[in-house]
Amino acid sequence: MTERADQNANSPAVGRPESMPDAQPHSDASPADRPPEIAAFDVVVVGAGFGGLYMLHRLRGLGLSARVFEAADGVGGTWYWNRYPGARCDVESMQYSYSFSEELQQEWHWPERFSAQPDILRYANHVADRFDLRRDIRFETRVTSVAWDEAAERWTVETDRGDRITARFCIMATGCLSAARMPDIPGLDSFEGDTYHTGHWPHEGVDLAGRRVAVIGTGSSAIQAIPVIAEQAGHVTVFQRTPNFSIPSRNKPMDAEYENLWKSDYRARRLKARTMRNGILYHLNDKGAMEVSEEDRLREYEARWEGGGIAFMAAYNNLALDAEANRTAADFVREKIRSIVRDPAKAEALMPRDYPIGTKRICVDTDYFETFNRDNVSLVDLRKTPIEAIAPKGVRTTDGTVHEADAIVFATGFDAMTGALLKAGIRGRGGLALADKWEEGPRSYLGLMVAGFPNLFTITGPGSPSVLSNMMVSIEQHVDWIADCLAYLGATGVRTIEATQEAEDAWVAHGMEVANRTLYPRAASWYMGANIPGKPRVFMPYIGGVGVYREKCDEIAAKGYEGFRLSPPPATAARAEAAE
Structure with a gap:
């Protein structure tokens, strides 16, 4: 111990x-x-x-x-x-x-x-x-x-x-x-195929090989699941209401040298992480995005993108505070989406534009945007044609189209x-x-x-x-x-x-x-309860930072609670x- x-x-x-x-x-x-x-x-x-x-x-x-x-x-x-x-x-x-x-x-x-x-x-x-x-x-x-x-x-x-x-x-x-939240969509009981929720996935697994799969939702779970499902399924139709910013994970097998570096100094690293804003030990730039030249800014974003993971949002210290600084990061990711997704219409639909980057959960993926270059993947923009009902053979949108499916995956998040x-x-x-x-x-x-x-x-x-x-x-x-x-x-x-x-x-x-x-x-965002109809719009987590919060809790205890x-x-x- x-x-x-x-x-x-x-x-x-x-x-x-x-x-x-x-x-x-x-x-x-x-x-x-x-x-x-x-x-x-x-x-x-x-x-x-x-x-x-x-x-x-x-x-x-x-x-x-x-x-x-x-x-x-x-x-x-x-x-x-x-x-x-x-x-x-x-x-x-x-x-x-x-x-x-x-x-x-x-x-x-x-x-x-x-x-x-x-x-x-x-x-x-x-x-x-x-x-x-x-x-x-x-x-x-x-x-x-x-x-x-x-x-x-x-x-x-x-x-x-x-x-x-x-x-x-x-x-x-x-x-x-x-x-887990299941959306209240008319006709769900009439669907003749199989339905799944990412938050209650069958423990024995699901064989989707060769099947037509509808995925409803493009949050974190969907962004992780869609590339894997697309490799198995005959066809995947993604139903997107709100596009999400996502950063490549650059996941790889654990590097033995990296693992040993942590294990040789775990105590000090853990103590340092507890003082960080989000409890994660990575390099947080001490400069604001507008304090550097555009050339330097793009170079930093590129390095973070290539490094992978949510450390991208630590590229500058004011991305969550300043709208103009945030725009530079959002523009960079939008350009990445444009460069990855070959179909211009799909790329445009996949670009978030109506909220600052990071204010909805920043996602981390493996080949998410690349998946939309596959011939067996299509995208339905629900802002143009919302879902009207679940039909016996698939998902019907307001333009009258029934997108046929053998299985529906609800990646619709949580309360x-x-x-x-x-x-x-x-x-x-x-x-x-x-x-x-x-x-x-x-x-x-x-x-x-x-x-x-x-x-x-x-x-x-x-x-x-x-x-x-x-x-x-x-x-x-x-x-x-x-x-x-x-x-x-x-x-x-x-x-x-x-x-x-x-x-x-x-x-x-x-x-x-x-x-x-x-x-x-x-x-x-779901931070605000906005994904649940009728739920009060209140920012639920404390955003003051893990280190500051810990100090406050300790101070309160030290004063006799x-x-x-x-x-x-x-x-x-x-x-x-x-x-x-």
Whole structure:
């Protein structure tokens, strides 16, 4: 274990009522016919992705009893569900991994620069086995209700298997991109072929060889999947509403020298990454795009394009802040699209023009634009001819054309950041539903807690850097903060912690202020909830930066959890007040 983990293992545990026995782990983590569980724990964790796995590990180090509920039949979260062709991470493998165990960092080998879904899922399973985590996880179990009992000062968690668990603390590790969205298109039930969603891809795989495939959507999942599907299918028809900026990944097998360079200096590199704006260690230019000549600017963009990956957006320090600077980067990528796609009409349709580059998720691809040069790939511009309905034989657009298909792939994204949380049926003080609290958009303090919902934590919740960062860095920061908080509560005799309304209001206002200094709100993105009909348009993640955010969280904790109401007051503070 690392030094941090060793320290945590000796931290004081949060006390449980004397009458409450220790919960005994089951011998089988996921029997299909297991009886409902009626038990009490210190903590319930919802979700067994990377957030839930590390949270469970830290809770054990604190000496707390915990139960994890997971809807899937295995660990991995988004990497369990998203098995579509071409699925891969857009953060380099050497950085998209846990840092809490030096042994784990040294022993694991990533086969590629940007790892594919099967390798990431293999890593998640390795972690679960290495730290013996499965015995406290109940798989194939979906949480249906999370309710606060004010008299008992405990959460009651119920599941679709009839479980009824009470716990002092509930930690939502449900992920930011885990509630897949199916579009409401008339006639879907009439389609005679097969339908798939990239977020719920069949685990046994799909044979699309020689088939006519319609792909609806051109976001990140589609941009990864379309080139692979096109190599298999007889014909692919891509239905695009909004074109996306995408940068080539330049993916390749892991270079042994590069891997060893990271492993020889992992600790220092991880510490540096935690201070970066998005938690990813790469070279951020300290100049603005308009401070250099056009020749130098094009040379820098070309170097970033050839280097591959999302580091392109770090070419200059003001691409997210200044419209003119942003235009230079967008123009460069549009010219690249024009040079790659041979059909001028297709190239024009594939060029984003109505939002700044990077304000919708910047995508990373392998031969995405090149795929539109294939004879078996066609593009339907839904801004000119929207989808009218799904017909028995394919997809009908408003010009009356039925684009025939044997299979439809919906790459239509997720109800991001809030979808999975709202599906859990969370109710706080006075029975207040989180869905009602968030009727006009998500509100939280630090993305960690919500006023009116004591002892409920959200890992990478709305109001934190989350999806604008390396998720592994943000997950570890949140888990460590929560674990340290629980240790503090146990050591000082505090039973409940809750964000104050004033602190929540101030944090929401600050988040909006920071977002409005940037170009991000100019895009109708899923960051804004714009992909879900009726969802409030609120910029959900915190854009102030991972490093700045971490400092703020640490400062708040150091001040005795400023902005949180602790009840009863910490014993140490009460004694100090009495002495005065």
